Amino acid sequence: MKMDHKGALSPYRLWSLLPRMGASRLPDALMFGMAISLFYGVLMVARNWLGPITPQVEISRSLLALPGYAALSLLRITIAYLLSLAFTLVYGYVAANNSTAERFMIPLLDVLQSIPVLSFLPGVMLAMVALFPTRQLGVEMGAILLIFTGQVWNMAFSFYASLKSVPRDMREAAKIYRFSWWQRFIEIDLPFAAIGLVWNSMMSVAGGWFFLMACEMFVLGPRDFRLPGLGSYLQTAASTGDVRSILWGVATMIVVIVLLDQFVWRPVIAWGEKFKVEQVESTDVPRSWVLTMLQHSRSLSYMGKITVRPIRESLTSYFARRHQVQPAGPTSAAAKNWMARTVGVIAIAAIIYSVFQVLVLLSGLNHAEAAQLFVSLAATFLRVNATLLIGAAWTIPVGVWIGFSPRLARIAQPMAQIAASIPATALFPIVLLILIKMGGGLSIGSVILILLGTQWYILFNVIAGAMAIPTDLKEVCSVFGIKSAERWRKLILPGIFPYLVTGLVTASGGAWNASIIAEYFHFKGQTFFTTGLGAIISRASDDGNFKLLLAATILMAATVVTVNRLVWRPLYALAEDRFRFEN
């Protein structure tokens, strides 16, 4: 403690420690290597992105190209994630701290997260390409923005919810000791929200892979957009029916996901443990060997000491001085009010204008198209719910079986996690290949494809629910001889109900999104499709029929929002109210 204290006063003292650091030389060497490769990577990417637009990137199917493609895909996801994080912090902070804004921002978030992201794809791409007409950057930005829209909503929601649940005492302590907004943000808001943010980040990035697979290569009318990456590799392999390349691509994908898990998520989760708000230390703490290594790297901690700490220190004292100068008072409330009103008026005008434009566009739809839209909606609706039913039918017994056996859960859970983190879009080609061999059409095939992406949410939640059923309740059942069907009715189903609902809500949202890819597919030079709203959205993108695309997207979003309001939310409330074990 005292040692550390002196060190802080003069960072150069640490130099004298450097030669004695034999034990931790390996991590340091690794850090150095990583820095060099990072620098090289940035150079290469910059050269590529700032280069002129390549209308037809040749996607190589050579194995040697795979690592490079994987790295590029990873880079897109990373940038999209960082964008999402920045958006999350701003949006969540404003919504939580401004009650006027909150009333609009939160319902908006709810609607936005119900809109099937893939229907954004054509619009986003065109806009970005128009913005950077001569550079490859435009296409890249389009892909990144799309992944961003798939990742950001649940993160923003989680951050907002965390900020709203900061204990009142903690807020008051900050107020009475006159923390500046910066100190509040760094020392209360961010740490308090950290754990929720980490878990949602994991979910978001997993979702990001799903969309990446779809948006690295797609056709919009006469234009064919391609980006070198894992997604386009898999799609190219699929459309030529090259099974070997598909398998290699999927294998690479799994390797990337496992590495990401080991090198990013595990360390971050283990590190996030310190932000848990708990009275006593829990016994079962997540650990990560990577985090342990990083924490033992002296050069890293030295870097932190000479960069992060002084910066934080000076920022804190800067905001503290500013805060002290102007004690909490109404800082020109009139001006703020005026500004808010202007923003509000502009926003309303923009909304009216775009709604009008949409209506004009939609009025061009003919009767046949409208009828087709509603038939397709019904088809996809049935398909999505059939998927949920099938998913629930197999995951409930299996999940309960796994959840009731701790030994089994230990083995099965990590395996299921890996299986779930493989984006269903990467597996589509394989499944399609099997389907075609067996002679099934896409109308049934698409159910299987959707199922592939969504059943995991249900399975995980059922396992968690089964594990949460208290042992004494199970014992009560055996004491009174409550068995089989009676046991399911009295104990298991009510016990897992809240978890099941959570799983189904998530799966339902995912299923609507997946329908866009699952109902319409280019494979081996052929186009497979079936009746459905998702197929309409995909085909309208292919044909460049914006009218139909817009109508289908609005219809799908409206359906998802309505189903959420009418079915899932009440079920969710019921689950929270009646079926939650209190502890």
Added chain:
Amino acid sequence: MANAIIVARAVEKFYTQPDGNRIEVLAPTDLEICPGKIVALLGPSGSGKSTLLRMLTGLSAPSSGDVLWHGEPIASHSPNVAIVFQSFALFPWLNVLENVEAPLEAKGMAAIERRKRALKILDTVGLDGFETAYPKELSGGMKQRVGFARALVVEPEVLFMDEPFSALDVLTAENLRGELMELWLNKKMPTSAIFVVTHNIEEAVLLADRIIVLGKNPGHIRADFEIALSQPRNRKAAAFIEFVDRIYEIMTQPDTEHVPAAAVQMGASRSPKRKYQMLPHARPGGIAGLLELLHDGDGREDLYRLASRLSMDVDDLLPIVESCVMLGFATLKDGEAQITPDGAAFAGADILNRKVLFRDAALKHITILQCIDSVLKAKSNHSIPEEFFHDILDEHFTQDEVDLQFDTAMSWGRYAEIFDHDPENGRLILTDPATEPADAANPGAA
């Protein structure tokens, strides 16, 4: 007093509902905090203790009235105060030292100076050697020491404490109280006045130079007196016990006599509504338990003794006693509970008869239950929606209190079999003993 640090003049807190109806949490109150004194604010839950504390610190603005800091409005100042919270309110992700440094960081103090002051104050409160520990590694008592250190490190002119020892076990609380008093009496802390909110009567008499007793519905001052006992105080001393008994008496006497004249006048002009009979929050099980206890003894018991015998806070005991009084099962006089013949009959009855006796008492004395009973009987489908009840309560109470009142009325009404509550449809349904005898017979039949 001219040299008072903080003066509250007719501070009042009320919430205005959407329909314009005002719910008063704290009636206009005068109060001052003077240097060299420890003031204790005592009162049952719901008497607005925390509300008053938050207004005095400048954390929340009064609905009307002024809080002055050295004679000037507190809002235009940055008052040099600190709060010790019941829940400690430490930042779990910062270690002990960082927690204590955080308020100094907010002042923009340089790192070296910050560290020096934090280490010094940690030394003072006995946390030497715990600098790098995280709060979750510490016991409750140690956590509250960090809370004290964080409060004292800013050298507050007034130290506010919001039930600082309530979350601790009896022995730890005793120990910490002792150390606090030692620091205070030996002038080892850089603080010129202390304001402590508590519901523990002995604690108040142990610590304070002056005690203010609040009553509830709405919060108002019932008593305000000096404790002229020398420190350290002895719990066994006759003068000490006398003070404790006196406060018990004040707190257990019927409330109406103590409403200050000002509050009555202003209350009358603002809210012409009738006084609502507020239910004390006790469960039928607790009521029965207390009556059995009284019945098994000689039918009367001093509340102070009862509380210490059951090791209950007056805050937990009082609602049960008040419920017994309200139901006509007991009387309360001079801090002594006395069982009535009705109460004795209840205590001696079996499970089924108790319900009958409780029902009779409830329908005789409890306005809201009478009202529900008559409405249910008058309606053809013998059921009413919950909102009916909420609508009545909303006029009188804040949302939290409405929920508490509702819960209590539900538990009494269901126990008395006056009605059944169907939470799924949000309705109250008349329990008809003629059609549903099984309901009542079940537990007794065995």
